[in-house]
Amino acid sequence: MATIYDELGVRAVINAAGTLTRLGGTIMPAEVVAAMARAAEHCVRIEDLQDRAGQIIAEATGAEAGYVTSGAAAGLMLGAAAAAAGLDIRKMERLPDTTGMKNEVIVQRPHRNSYDHALRAAGVTLIEVGGIGHPSPRPVEEWEIAAAINDRTAAIYWLDLPDLAGSIVSLEATARVARRFGLAVIVDAAASLPPTANLRAFTAAGADLVCFSGGKGLRGPQASGILAGRRELIESVALQHQDMDVHPATWSRRARYLESGRLPGPPGQGFGRGLKVGKEEIVGLLTALRRFLERDEAAEQAAWQRDAAIVADAVQRLPDVSAKVVVPPGRVVPLARIVWDEAQRRLSGVALVNALAEGEPAICVGGSGAGGQIHVNPFSLRSGEAEIVGRRLRELLA
Numbered sequence: 001m002a003t004i005y006d007e008l009g010v011r012a013v014i015n016a017a018g019t020l021t022r023l024g025g026t027i028m029p030a031e032v033v034a035a036m037a038r039a040a041e042h043c044v045r046i047e048d049l050q051d052r053a054g055q056i057i058a059e060a061t062g063a064e065a066g067y068v069t070s071g072a073a074a075g076l077m078l079g080a081a082a083a084a085a086g087l088d089i090r091k092m093e094r095l096p097d098t099t100g101m102k103n104e105v106i107v108q109r110p111h112r113n114s115y116d117h118a119l120r121a122a123g124v125t126l127i128e129v130g131g132i133g134h135p136s137p138r139p140v141e142e143w144e145i146a147a148a149i150n151d152r153t154a155a156i157y158w159l160d161l162p163d164l165a166g167s168i169v170s171l172e173a174t175a176r177v178a179r180r181f182g183l184a185v186i187v188d189a190a191a192s193l194p195p196t197a198n199l200r201a202f203t204a205a206g207a208d209l210v211c212f213s214g215g216k217g218l219r220g221p222q223a224s225g226i227l228a229g230r231r232e233l234i235e236s237v238a239l240q241h242q243d244m245d246v247h248p249a250t251w252s253r254r255a256r257y258l259e260s261g262r263l264p265g266p267p268g269q270g271f272g273r274g275l276k277v278g279k280e281e282i283v284g285l286l287t288a289l290r291r292f293l294e295r296d297e298a299a300e301q302a303a304w305q306r307d308a309a310i311v312a313d314a315v316q317r318l319p320d321v322s323a324k325v326v327v328p329p330g331r332v333v334p335l336a337r338i339v340w341d342e343a344q345r346r347l348s349g350v351a352l353v354n355a356l357a358e359g360e361p362a363i364c365v366g367g368s369g370a371g372g373q374i375h376v377n378p379f380s381l382r383s384g385e386a387e388i389v390g391r392r393l394r395e396l397l398a
């Protein structure tokens, strides 16, 4: 069947690697696509739609308030901007210049990662705490976070990565320190859905802002995300994100902010304007969130297990090949982990991964192939694709 990518002269790929952004994330359910099309049929005041989205996100997460962003990274940028500027429109106007503001965000060293660029983009400086790992890597301790707090501290950042348990201060303990100093904890949980329980887990553990990707495990629009957290921080986000080409006398939020005396006037176009979200993304995200909450987790798990097993079964009787279906610790999506004796083959593991990606059909798997190992993640496979991946792997490994 011809895809729209064929019409454009671009090769579509079989995504056997998960929800990677560079592969377009994942497949959106037809119901989400249809909701986006309906959203495009009418205009709506974005602030009204975001307020309603915020209520729905608050219910789903247990947070006070919520917001639809253009992705988890946008959530981090907006969260850092909110922590630095609060509801001060002069500070909003100056961002990302944070001179003289609270502009330090504390991060445990093992939590440094290349997505934290999003925080730095808001003009804050990351203050690292914890040992540097050699000669004896030791866990970060609670007192190290407390000791780094000063008058310039705006927030504490926390990354959800199951692999780090044991080497970092837990979210509960981090939130305890933050509370003592009146600071916000901003959690990056971009790739932490599913499981469904994680929608609430970080807020319940004390996070003040949590960001999730909309286009990964939620199967919403690729350029969407959720920010859930404290009302005042979400208000700051909204004021710095929405179109502020408004007149004070006719601004739809004049009662909330101007007549109440909370703001001296509306802010101008803010720091977040480059992270714009359309009505289609907001409606798509909300539809994806509803589906996510209603889906049958057991049936979904069974379908992944079946697809992963189809791939593993296709190759495991080949000589020197081991193929197992495993669920990595702290995760829910099973992977087919395939390991082989590289020395016994004409193609190196890396050449095999490149041959898969450059072959027909193009198949992208997890891992580089180095050392003779890859994994196949079934999350983004379409019906019938597990068989194709298995067949192609068997050809290349035989």
Ligand SMILES: *Cc1c(COP(=O)(O)O)cnc(C)c1O
Binding pocket: 021, 070, 071, 072, 073, 074, 115, 188, 189, 190, 191, 212, 213, 214, 215, 224, 225
């Ligand atoms: C994917 C990811 C991001 C970025 O999320 P987007 O929704 O693509 O902006 C940030 N942090 C982590 C840990 C991620 O896995």
